[in-house]
Amino acid sequence: MKKGKRSSKINKRKRNSGRNKNTQNPAVSESQLTRKDILRYATPEQLKASVDNYFSRKPLLTPRLKNWEEDLPANNEKQVVPGQLIEVTEINDIWMEVPRYENIMWGGAWLGVIASIVVFIMAIGMSIAMIFLPDFNFSSGYDISMIAILWGGGGISLSMLILNLRMALFVPRSQPVRFNRKRQKIYIFEHHRKAWNPWAKWPTTVRVFDWADIHGEISHETDRFDRGFRLYGAICEPGTLKVTERVILNRAIFYIDFQRQLWSHWCQYMQHQPVVMDPLCPPPGDGRPQKKAKSLWPEALDRESRTAPESDF
Numbered sequence: 495m496k497k498g499k500r501s502s503k504i505n506k507r508k509r510n511s512g513r514n515k516n517t518q519n520p521a522v523s524e525s526q527l528t529r530k531d532i533l534r535y536a537t538p539e540q541l542k543a544s545v546d547n548y549f550s551r552k553p554l555l556t557p558r559l560k561n562w563e564e565d566l567p568a569n570n571e572k573q574v575v576p577g578q579l580i581e582v583t584e585i586n587d588i589w590m591e592v593p594r595y596e597n598i599m600w601g602g603a604w605l606g607v608i609a610s611i612v613v614f615i616m617a618i619g620m621s622i623a624m625i626f627l628p629d630f631n632f633s634s635g636y637d638i639s640m641i642a643i644l645w646g647g648g649g650i651s652l653s654m655l656i657l658n659l660r661m662a663l664f665v666p667r668s669q670p671v672r673f674n675r676k677r678q679k680i681y682i683f684e685h686h687r688k689a690w691n692p693w694a695k696w697p698t699t700v701r702v703f704d705w706a707d708i709h710g711e712i713s714h715e716t717d718r719f720d721r722g723f724r725l726y727g728a729i730c731e732p733g734t735l736k737v738t739e740r741v742i743l744n745r746a747i748f749y750i751d752f753q754r755q756l757w758s759h760w761c762q763y764m765q766h767q768p769v770v771m772d773p774l775c776p777p778p779g780d781g782r783p784q785k786k787a788k789s790l791w792p793e794a795l796d797r798e799s800r801t802a803p804e805s806d807f
Contacts, residue, residue: 564750566712567758570765580592580747580775588676590675594669594671595667596667603661607655610652620644621645625641679704681795682701685698725756728740
């Protein structure tokens with residue numbers, strides 16, 4: 495009796511060791527393994543490669559995006575990558591607003607204000623002091639040219655002062671994008687700043703697109719001030735892959751996975767699926783960027799982007 499029990503234990507050990515050899519031996523083909531075994535014994539590199547292969551390795555849209563890296567899954571498909579917001583201003587059952595920040599050191603605008611004031615005062619003060627010098631001569635070409643140079647410097651510094659003041663006080667830090675899943679539309683806020691012309695008008699516009707016409711793309715940027723992977727929205731002609739225009743949906747960041755997760759979250763939200771409400775990064779403490787941008791929205795589009803179609807009647 496004892497001998498029978500002992501032999502059954504030995505046979506059981508042999509069967510278990512045989513199973514372990516099949517799953518751990520790299521020579522065993524995948525057809526001999528279950529899907530669960532493949533995932534269990536896959537290395538992190540293999541898992542990452544399988545995710546990378548899910549994204550397009552060849553551009554699907556025409557014309558091709560400059561510095562193209564990959565196309566993202568269609569926004570009406572089931573998203574494989576878990577969705578995750580990076581930043582969010584507002585999210586509820588009808589609409590969601592995500593900020594778009596520029597890679598700009600806004601504190602530098604105040605340094606520019608101070609420097610411009612100093613240069614302006616020096617230029618005007620020196621020109622006035624020259625005029626009241628005993629040996630100053632209005633008929634002297636040298637004296638007049640020196641006054642002209644100082645006044646020219648004062649005019650340039652005054653322009654820089656106005657430019658930096660407008661940058662510091664009136665330019666919205668964020669140019670947000672709103673997603674309305676009841677209307678299936680996105681609303682892109684844009685502030686058109688003339689970089690070196692403080693005297694021109696800097697208008698704001700809100701552009702409206704059908705979500706069904708938006709295709710996600712990622713580019714790899716190597717710019718000094720905007721380095722990393724940038725998320726684009728390509729607007730295509732309905733039912734085609736022909737791009738009519740592209741807009742930046744999120745600034746460049748170092749890790750491509752964050753852009754994939756962000757796009758996945760937007761798609762899941764617009765598909766009326768449950769999504770993670772909490773972003774990775776909290777909003778700015780003072781709330782100033784959001785308040786400034788919101789005050790510049792046209793009233794009709796501001797209301798439309800935050801309401802369901804039923805409220806129009």
